[in-house]
Amino acid sequence: AQKVTQAQTEISVVEKEDVTLDCVYETRDTTYYLFWYKQPPSGELVFLIRRNSFDEQNEISGRYSWNFQKSTSSFNFTITASQVVDSAVYFCALSRGGQGGKLIFGQGTELSVKP
Amino acid sequence: EAGVAQSPRYKIIEKRQSVAFWCNPISGHATLYWYQQILGQGPKLLIQFQNNGVVDDSQLPKDRFSAERLKGVDSTLKIQPAKLEDSAVYLCASSSPTVIFETQYFGPGTRLLVL
Numbered sequence: 001a002q003k004v005t006q007a008q009t010e011i012s013v014v015e016k017e018d019v020t021l022d023c024v025y026e027t028r029d030t031t032y033y034l035f036w037y038k039q040p041p042s043g044e045l046v047f048l049i050r051r052n053s054f055d056e057q058n059e060i061s062g063r064y065s066w067n068f069q070k071s072t073s074s075f076n077f078t079i080t081a082s083q084v085v086d087s088a089v090y091f092c093a094l095s096r097g098g099q100g101g102k103l104i105f106g107q108g109t110e111l112s113v114k115p
Numbered sequence: 116e117a118g119v120a121q122s123p124r125y126k127i128i129e130k131r132q133s134v135a136f137w138c139n140p141i142s143g144h145a146t147l148y149w150y151q152q153i154l155g156q157g158p159k160l161l162i163q164f165q166n167n168g169v170v171d172d173s174q175l176p177k178d179r180f181s182a183e184r185l186k187g188v189d190s191t192l193k194i195q196p197a198k199l200e201d202s203a204v205y206l207c208a209s210s211s212p213t214v215i216f217e218t219q220y221f222g223p224g225t226r227l228l229v230l
Contacts, residue, residue: 042223043223044223045158047219047220047221091157102163103150103160103219
C-alpha cells in the first residue's frame with residue numbers, strides 16, 4: 001500500500017529563517033512520482049514540484065529546494081530565507097507510475113512565517 | 116491559460132438535503148479528478164474520469180455520492196442525502212497525459228458545511 005507521512009503538523013518560524021519540511025513515503029512500486037503542493041488560505045492547491053523515482057537529483061528553484069533520497073524514502077522541502085508569503089499548508093504527495101495515477105497525500109504541514 | 120474552475124465556492128445545507136458541485140477543467144485536459152479534503156487532512160480521491168469514462172471510483176460512497184462527466188469536459192458531483200460528516204472542501208483537478216507522467220492542477224474548491 002502507498003502512504004505518505006508528514007510528521008510535522010505545524011511549524012512556526014521568523015521571517016528570513018530557513019525551514020525544512022519533512023516527507024517520508026512508502027510504496028512497493030519501482031516507478032512512482034513525488035509531488036509538493038502549497039495550499040494558501042484561499043484553499044487552492046498550487047503545484048510546486050514533481051519528481052520521478054529514477055531522478056534523485058536535488059533541485060533548486062529560487063528560495064525553494066528539494067532533497068530526494070530513495071535510500072531513506074524521503075523527499076524533503078527546504079525554504080531558504082522564509083517570507084511571510086510562504087505561510088501556508090504544504091502537502092507532499094505520491095503517485096504510481098504511468099498515466100492518470102491518483103495522488104496519495106500526506107496530512108500536510110502548516111507553516112507560519114512571522115514578521 | 117485559464118485554470119480549473121469550480122462553483123459554488125461555498126455552500127451551507129442541512130443534513131439530508133442534496134447538493135451539487137460543478138467543475139470545468141483546463142481546456143484540453145482529458146483526465147478529471149474529484150477529491151474530498153476534510154479539515155486538517157490531506158485530500159482523498161473520490162473519483163477519476165478519463166474523458167467521460169470512470170477510471171477509479173473505489174473511494175466514492177456510492178449510496179449517497181454520484182458524479183458524471185458528460186461530453187468529457189465539465190463534471191458534476193452530487194451528494195444526496197448529505198450527512199454531517201460530508202462537511203469538507205471538494206476539490207476538482209485536471210491533468211493532461213504526457214509521454215511519461217502528468218501533473219494534476221487544482222481548482223479553488225467548494226467548501227461545504229452540513230448542519
